[in-house]
Every structure is written in structure tokens, then in C-alpha cells.
Amino acid sequence: MQQAEIAKLLAGADDPGLFSAAAALTRENFGDEVYLRGVVEFSNHCRNNCRYCGLRVANTAVHRYRLSVEDVIACAGLARELSIGTIVIQSGDDFHYTRHDIARIVVEAKARADVAVTLSLGDRADDELLFWREHGADRYLLKVETFDEALYAQSRPGLTLADRLARLETLRRAGYEVGSGVITDLPGMTPEILANDLVRLAELDLDMIAVGPFVPHPATPYGDAPAGSILAAFRAMAVLRLLSPLANIPSTSALNALRDGAREQGLTLGANVVMPSLTPETVSPDYAIYPGKNAFRADARSRVEAAREAIRRVGRMPSTAVGGSKRRRHV
Numbered sequence: 001m002q003q004a005e006i007a008k009l010l011a012g013a014d015d016p017g018l019f020s021a022a023a024a025l026t027r028e029n030f031g032d033e034v035y036l037r038g039v040v041e042f043s044n045h046c047r048n049n050c051r052y053c054g055l056r057v058a059n060t061a062v063h064r065y066r067l068s069v070e071d072v073i074a075c076a077g078l079a080r081e082l083s084i085g086t087i088v089i090q091s092g093d094d095f096h097y098t099r100h101d102i103a104r105i106v107v108e109a110k111a112r113a114d115v116a117v118t119l120s121l122g123d124r125a126d127d128e129l130l131f132w133r134e135h136g137a138d139r140y141l142l143k144v145e146t147f148d149e150a151l152y153a154q155s156r157p158g159l160t161l162a163d164r165l166a167r168l169e170t171l172r173r174a175g176y177e178v179g180s181g182v183i184t185d186l187p188g189m190t191p192e193i194l195a196n197d198l199v200r201l202a203e204l205d206l207d208m209i210a211v212g213p214f215v216p217h218p219a220t221p222y223g224d225a226p227a228g229s230i231l232a233a234f235r236a237m238a239v240l241r242l243l244s245p246l247a248n249i250p251s252t253s254a255l256n257a258l259r260d261g262a263r264e265q266g267l268t269l270g271a272n273v274v275m276p277s278l279t280p281e282t283v284s285p286d287y288a289i290y291p292g293k294n295a296f297r298a299d300a301r302s303r304v305e306a307a308r309e310a311i312r313r314v315g316r317m318p319s320t321a322v323g324g325s326k327r328r329r330h331v
């Protein structure tokens, strides 16, 4: 699909057709199954200053926390107990945890709970990424946020798109299943930028692609910017399904932060993954990358059950499978 055609679909030229084609392709490749990933948000410390994110270092209002390595490993045990096949270990860019800390989490989570481990730790050094892969980490999620160089630099001060893309290449060479994605309606994003972002995401031939709408956080420079459109995010997800039929595409929690129920709707137009938080409820409200994130105050068990109910409500089946990349098995 050419960029001009994508731009038309993003503008709503064929909504019912786009959504039903994406849903049919998802069903063809994944059946009714929806994979669950348990997200362990183990630290909200971050050294970066992304203009969109509530965890940015300049936000002194946020109460910062760090879970111990043992606590993170215990969350992996909980994932196993709840029949979740993958855990996503996520944090701000927090270099307090050494390469050995993260390696211990990977090794022990896999040994004790037999789960696939996705890391989402931000911009760590290449040799650390290789080290964790050697210790058994399966996947890495690193969203590029946008492929527009100027918008990237504006949104992530001091960081460069070239560096982010080079890191994605390192991850692929190291043998990770690689996930990336963009934020739709990021302040400064034009329809042309988004259309190009989707083309570039598809060209990366990713194992996982996450698109979520921008959600304004009042304690950031973008606090007064308008929230992203849910419909625009849905169109982007559906286009990505057409471009990348075998990719794992989550229906993100950012959708639900904007409208309760939007996450389950995303499962009807191309998404095949849901990522409930396994973060202990004592700290989960502080992982406030945007308002509404982890607003559902409940223990991890109830959050997972709520995600399973939401999946069933739209006629799909919560899967207990590890849900590895189908793209790899077919290349």
C-alpha cells in the first residue's frame, strides 16, 4: 500500500471496509485467540525528559518508586499462577538497575515461572542489550514514537531518531523479537507524518507493533494539548494490520485512558494482544505516564480477570499461550 492510499484511509475514506478487512485478517491469522502479556512496571524513575510523559525527570510532583529484583521475580510467579505466558518488564530509563540486576530478573523469571520475557527499558547500551539476550530475554519493546526527525527531537529533548533506529537494529541482530510503535496525534504530528510513520513501521518488519493515542498529562509541557483521537488510533491500528498481517498488535491501555471500553473495541479491528498490568497495587498508581494509566485500582488478579472479561465481551478468546511471533515462524 502506498503512502497516499494510507493517508486516505487515515482520513476515514473507507472506515467500515478498513475495519472489517483488518478484523478478517486478524481472524485468519490468529483465530479468536487474544494473547495476554502481564506488564510489570518496576520503576518510575527516568533520566529522560520526554515532553509527553508524566515520568519525565523534570516532573518533581511524581512519587518515585523502585521494586526490588525479588519483587519483580515474584510478579513473574504471579503471571504463571494466572496462566499468563509473557511478562513485560517495563520502567522509565532507570540506570539504577545494573545489567546484572536485569539479567537476574530474566534468568530467574524464566527458570521459576517459565514465561517469555519482554524487556521495555528504553535506551540502554548495545552491550547490555546483547548481554540480556544471552541471558535468555526473548523480546524487546522500544517504540520509535515517530519517524519524523524534527518531531522526534522536539518530543524527546537531547535524544535522536537515528540513535533509536540503530538500537532497533541492534536488537534485531541480537535475535530478539522486536517491537516498536508510535504515538498517534503526538503534538506536532501531521497526517502526512503519521502516514509516513506507518509505512516506516511496516518496512521494519516488526514482530510487534504498538500504536496508542497521545494522552495529555497536566504536569508536562504538553499538558494543554488536545488528547489524541481514538478513531484515528483505530484507523492506524487497522492499517498496520493490513500492512503487517502476522505482527502482534496490542490494543493499548492509552485507548482505555481516553474512553473506558476503547481497548476492547480495538480487538475488533486488528489487535490481537492485551497487556494488563501486574504491578503491585501499592505502587501502580505512581506509574502515571498519563492520567488514567493504572487508574483501575485493583490487585493484579482482578486486573487480569477484567482483561479476560473484556476479551470475551467482544467474542474473542483469552489465550494462555506464550504467543511468540508468527512472523518469525513463517520466514
Ligand code: SAM
Pocket: 046, 052, 053, 054, 055, 090, 091, 092, 093, 120, 121, 122, 123, 141, 142, 143, 145, 182, 183, 212, 213, 214, 215, 216, 217, 254, 289, 290
Ligand atoms: N522508558 C521507556 C521508553 O520510553 O521506551 C519505556 C517506558 S515508557 C513510559 C513506555 C511508552 O509510554 C513510551 O514508548 C510512549 O509511547 C508511552 N507514553 C508515554 N507518555 C505517553 C502519553 N502521554 N501518551 C501516550 N503514550 C505515552
Ligand code: SF4
Pocket: 046, 047, 048, 049, 050, 053, 054, 055, 056, 057, 091, 092, 093, 122, 289
Ligand atoms: Fe522516560 Fe520513557 Fe517517559 Fe520518556 S517515555 S520520560 S524515556 S519513561
